[in-house]
Amino acid sequence: MSNHALENAAKVLRESRCTIAFTGAGISVESGIPPFRGPGGVWSKYDPAMFEKHYFKRHPDEVWPLLKKIFYDMIGKAEPNPAHYALSELEDHGKLAGIITQNIDGLHQQAGSQQVYEYHGSTRRMQCMDCRLYFDSPTISLDRLPPPCPACGGLLKPDFVFFGEGVSSDVHYEATALAKQADVCLIVGTGGEVMPAGRIPYIVKNRGGTLIEINLYDTGYSYSTSDYYLQGKAGTRLPELVREVLG
Numbered sequence: 377m378s379n380h381a382l383e384n385a386a387k388v389l390r391e392s393r394c395t396i397a398f399t400g401a402g403i404s405v406e407s408g409i410p411p412f413r414g415p416g417g418v419w420s421k422y423d424p425a426m427f428e429k430h431y432f433k434r435h436p437d438e439v440w441p442l443l444k445k446i447f448y449d450m451i452g453k454a455e456p457n458p459a460h461y462a463l464s465e466l467e468d469h470g471k472l473a474g475i476i477t478q479n480i481d482g483l484h485q486q487a488g489s490q491q492v493y494e495y496h497g498s499t500r501r502m503q504c505m506d507c508r509l510y511f512d513s514p515t516i517s518l519d520r521l522p523p524p525c526p527a528c529g530g531l532l533k534p535d536f537v538f539f540g541e542g543v544s545s546d547v548h549y550e551a552t553a554l555a556k557q558a559d560v561c562l563i564v565g566t567g568g569e570v571m572p573a574g575r576i577p578y579i580v581k582n583r584g585g586t587l588i589e590i591n592l593y594d595t596g597y598s599y600s601t602s603d604y605y606l607q608g609k610a611g612t613r614l615p616e617l618v619r620e621v622l623g
């Protein structure tokens with residue numbers, strides 16, 4: 377089945393007017409970033425309650441060492457893998473309008489992708505809870521925790537969505553507007569369990585678009601919503617597909 381599906385999916389991508397990619401944890405697993413959900417995931421080792429916004433504000437001394445360990449020591453050292461580069465290449469050739477990602481690792485940008493909508497924010501920025509200014513994470517020393525805001529000495533929080541926090545309305549609006557223009561959505565490494573991000577592929581589908589899914593394991597999209605399901609590792613299947621598209 378797979379070669380036929382691969383060729384057909386490639387044909388759809390070649391003929392597409394506007395393709396978007398919707399990505400999740402599965403695309404970064406091969407970069408050494410464990411998924412958050414599921415067995416062996418980050419939330420099986422650390423208590424998610426620590427990453428609840430109000431708990432963080434009350435107990436920054438307790439939470440910041442964990443933030444450093446999980447999100448800066450571990451994720452910060454990860455490198456993009458062939459799946460990230462394949463999407464970047466697709467965009468370079470004018471065949472990808474943008475990536476809507478649920479990942480906070482910044483690996484799409486590191487691979488060279490330009491139009492990236494970070495639905496759940498990013499570890500690459502921090503925001504001061506007091507003066508509200510934003511800072512690029514690499515400019516903030518984590519030798520002393522919690523790191524003080526360079527402007528006011530206040531509490532810095534990584535600029536990704538904590539529990540008890542909504543997604544930014546700006547990124548939600550922009551991602552939804554992009555999805556409404558798309559006629560193809562490439563789903564990579566996600567089953568879309570987290571709402572509202574998980575609705576993105578349905579926006580494309582409900583407007584008559586085509587869904588191409590690449591996942592290692594079956595998801596809620598696989599046999600109901602996806603038009604083409606290429607099962608396997610993102611780092612293998614996505615470069616195969618992109619080679620087929622670009623020839």
Ligand SMILES: [Zn+2]
Binds near residue numbers: 504506525
């Ligand atoms: Zn500040």
